[in-house]
Amino acid sequence: MNRTQKSESVAALNRGFNEAGVVVVTRNLGLSVAQSSALRVRMREAGASFKVAKNRLARIAIEGTPYAGLADMLTGPTALAFSNDPVAAPKTVADYAKGNPKLEIVGGAMGATLLDEAGVRTLAELPSLDELRAKLIGLVQAPAQKLASITQAPAAQLARVFGAYAAKEAA
Numbered sequence: 001m002n003r004t005q006k007s008e009s010v011a012a013l014n015r016g017f018n019e020a021g022v023v024v025v026t027r028n029l030g031l032s033v034a035q036s037s038a039l040r041v042r043m044r045e046a047g048a049s050f051k052v053a054k055n056r057l058a059r060i061a062i063e064g065t066p067y068a069g070l071a072d073m074l075t076g077p078t079a080l081a082f083s084n085d086p087v088a089a090p091k092t093v094a095d096y097a098k099g100n101p102k103l104e105i106v107g108g109a110m111g112a113t114l115l116d117e118a119g120v121r122t123l124a125e126l127p128s129l130d131e132l133r134a135k136l137i138g139l140v141q142a143p144a145q146k147l148a149s150i151t152q153a154p155a156a157q158l159a160r161v162f163g164a165y166a167a168k169e170a171a
Contacts, residue, residue, distance in 0.1 A: 013061035048083035
């Protein structure tokens with residue numbers, strides 16, 4: 001890797017750190033290319049990204065960002081998972097790590113708040129932003145549906161009574 005490639009890599013990582021809502025640091029203990037590609041696909045589907053970077057370049061890129069505290073976690077064969085949604089990257093990494101012991105969660109951060117492995121796993125158990133939005137819409141919509149059915153019930157009962165009288169008169 002020459003100097004320009006390194007500076008481009010540092011700039012891309014710095015952009016990732018500045019735009020991310022959460023960063024998860026993982027340790028790759030022998031992931032194959034196919035396994036790493038499968039994880040990247042899952043991350044992309046969840047709206048997150050997974051990057052393997054040299055620790056020294058990642059430490060340079062992390063300076064001046066809210067994630068500067070992650071520098072101590074960048075030792076050994078590491079990779080970084082980024083996402084804007086605070087649950088997407090931790091959830092995807094934790095799910096993948098359950099089925100593949102070669103991927104180990106080291107820790108992470110949500111802004112300036114550092115998370116250990118247990119913190120990342122706890123974050124992964126929370127519902128995603130889309131799930132929370134769906135629940136909120138369901139809660140808002142439920143009273144409106146009940147109100148509509150309550151207001152329609154008396155009219156329906158009156159219609160049945162009038163229908164019964166009409167049938168009685170016709171007979």
